[in-house]
Amino acid sequence: MAAATRTERAEAKRAIARSKRAETEVRHxxxxxxxxxxxxxLERTAADAKAERKxxxxxxxxxxxxxxxxxxxAVAGLERATRMSGARHGKEGPPLSTLLDADERxxxxxxLIKRRRAQAKQAQKMAKTVARATIVAAVTTPSDDERRKDRRQDRQRASNRRRAHGSPAVGGATS
Known part of the structure; x- marks a missing residue:
C-alpha cells in the first residue's frame, strides 16, 4: 500500500479537527x-468519539x-447521539448528509448541536421556573381552615350590608 499523500494527510487532519469540535459541543x-x-x-458517546479521534x-x-x-x-455518531438524546422540534434544515462540503457539514x-444545547438549557430554566411557582403557590395559598374563616367573614359582611341598607331580603322592610 502506498504511503499517504500530503493532501490526504491534510484532509485527515481537518476531519480530526472537526471531530474534536463536535465532541466539545456534545460534551457541553x-x-x-x-x-x-x-x-x-451523551457523555459515553463523547468518550467513545474521543477514543476514535485519538x-x-x-x-x-x-x-x-x-x-x-x-x-x-465519530462525528456522525455524535450527531446521531444528540438526535437520540432529545426530541427535535420545529422545522429543521436539510439532512446534514446532503451538504457536499465536509467543512459545511x-x-x-x-x-445543530449548539441549538440542541440551547433547547436543553431552556428546558432546565422552565423546570426551575415551574418549581419556583409551585413553591410560591404552596406558601401563599390559604389552608382549608383559613378559607372557611374567610367565607364566614364574607357572609357576615354581606349580611351586615343588607341590614344596613334596608334590604327586604333580611327581616322585612324598614320603611
Whole structure:
C-alpha cells in the first residue's frame, strides 16, 4: 500500500479537527442536561468519539484516508447521539448528509448541536421556573381552615350590608 499523500494527510487532519469540535459541543450539551440516562449516554458517546479521534490521529501519517473516515464516522455518531438524546422540534434544515462540503457539514453539525444545547438549557430554566411557582403557590395559598374563616367573614359582611341598607331580603322592610 502506498504511503499517504500530503493532501490526504491534510484532509485527515481537518476531519480530526472537526471531530474534536463536535465532541466539545456534545460534551457541553451533556452538561446542560439533568443527570440521567440521556446525559450518561451523551457523555459515553463523547468518550467513545474521543477514543476514535485519538486512534485516527495516531494512524493519520500511515493511512490518512482511513483516519479521515474514522474521524468522520465519530462525528456522525455524535450527531446521531444528540438526535437520540432529545426530541427535535420545529422545522429543521436539510439532512446534514446532503451538504457536499465536509467543512459545511461540520459547521452545520456544530450549529445543530449548539441549538440542541440551547433547547436543553431552556428546558432546565422552565423546570426551575415551574418549581419556583409551585413553591410560591404552596406558601401563599390559604389552608382549608383559613378559607372557611374567610367565607364566614364574607357572609357576615354581606349580611351586615343588607341590614344596613334596608334590604327586604333580611327581616322585612324598614320603611
Amino acid at each position: 450539551l451533556a452538561k446542560e442536561l439533568p443527570k440521567g440516562p440521556s446525559r450518561t449516554f 486512534a485516527a490521529a495516531a494512524e493519520r501519517r500511515t493511512t490518512a484516508r482511513r483516519a479521515a473516515r474514522r474521524a468522520e464516522a 461540520a459547521k452545520a453539525r456544530a450549529t
